[in-house]
Amino acid sequence: KQEVTQxxxxxxxxxxxxxxLNCSFTDSAxxxxxxxxxxxxxxxxxxxxxxxxxxxxxxxxxxASLDKSSGRSxxxxxxxxxxxxxxxxCAVDPQRRGGYNKLIFGAGTRLAVHP
Amino acid sequence: EAQVTQNPRYLITxxxxxxxxxxxxxxxxxxxxxxxxxxxxxxxxxxxxMNVEVTDKGDVPEGYKVSRKEKRNFPLILESPSPxxxxxxxxASSLRLAGNEQFFGPGTRLTVL
Numbered sequence: 001k002q003e004v005t006q007x008x009x010x011x012x013x014x015x016x017x018x019x020x021l022n023c024s025f026t027d028s029a030x031x032x033x034x035x036x037x038x039x040x041x042x043x044x045x046x047x048x049x050x051x052x053x054x055x056x057x058x059x060x061x062x063x064a065s066l067d068k069s070s071g072r073s074x075x076x077x078x079x080x081x082x083x084x085x086x087x088x089x090c091a092v093d094p095q096r097r098g099g100y101n102k103l104i105f106g107a108g109t110r111l112a113v114h115p
Numbered sequence: 116e117a118q119v120t121q122n123p124r125y126l127i128t129x130x131x132x133x134x135x136x137x138x139x140x141x142x143x144x145x146x147x148x149x150x151x152x153x154x155x156x157x158x159x160x161x162x163x164x165m166n167v168e169v170t171d172k173g174d175v176p177e178g179y180k181v182s183r184k185e186k187r188n189f190p191l192i193l194e195s196p197s198p199x200x201x202x203x204x205x206x207a208s209s210l211r212l213a214g215n216e217q218f219f220g221p222g223t224r225l226t227v228l
Contacts, residue, residue, distance in 0.1 A: 031213055031214035031215075032214060032216070034216065034217065036219075041203070041222075041224065042221070042222060043205065043219055043220060043221035043222040044205065044219040044222075045219075046216065046217075046218065046219070049216045051214075089158075091217075093213070093214060093215075093217075095213070096212070096213055101148075101160075101163050101165075101171065101173070101212060102148060102150075102160040102163060102173060102174075103158075103207075103217060105157050105158045106157075107157050108157075
């Protein structure tokens with residue numbers, strides 16, 4: 001059964017720090033992994049999508065890596081800003097075994113960046 | 116602009132009063148799905164659809180219905196809402212079922228009194 005775990009559950013950092021959010025998954029048979037951002041009570045904004053054949057993706061201050069064989073992904077945020085405060089979710093798109101027809105989400109990392 | 120839209124964004128209703136939450140995408144996507152998000156439980160899939168007239172249950176389908184009469188629309192129907200259906204609901208779509216980026220709507224905050 002595919003399970004996704006995110007560590008840490010919560011993180012509070014001062015503005016300007018570089019930080020790393022971790023995501024691990026138990027079954028390496030995935031098509032891709034997506035990182036999302038969610039603001040309190042709001043929708044999901046897709047940040048980065050990494051296909052299973054890729055090692056990393058970058059968008060501005062964000063860099064996501066994928067090591068499929070070890071079941072790990074990291075989201076690196078450079079020079080964090082208060083506007084980065086949100087919950088970050090990772091989700092895997094499993095290859096269709098065992099009846100999976102949906103993304104499998106982690107519980108999220110709640111990030112607070114203080115001035 | 117490519118997007119998934121949901122309506123209404125916020126809804127307060129009473130037990131037993133039928134309601135429909137609409138979802139529409141303008142990307143010609145085949146796959147659409149509904150999730151609910153609850154504190155401590157994360158996102159759970161309610162129903163999904165692989166194409167017009169093809170729908171199936173997700174993890175938590177009880178108390179919900181869906182239909183897919185047109186490719187762009189995938190409404191979620193609560194025939195007799197109950198307080199345990201108070202939640203944040205998301206519609207999502209992707210080009211096909213497997214291996215494509217999924218796009219999420221802005222969410223519908225539903226409160227059932």
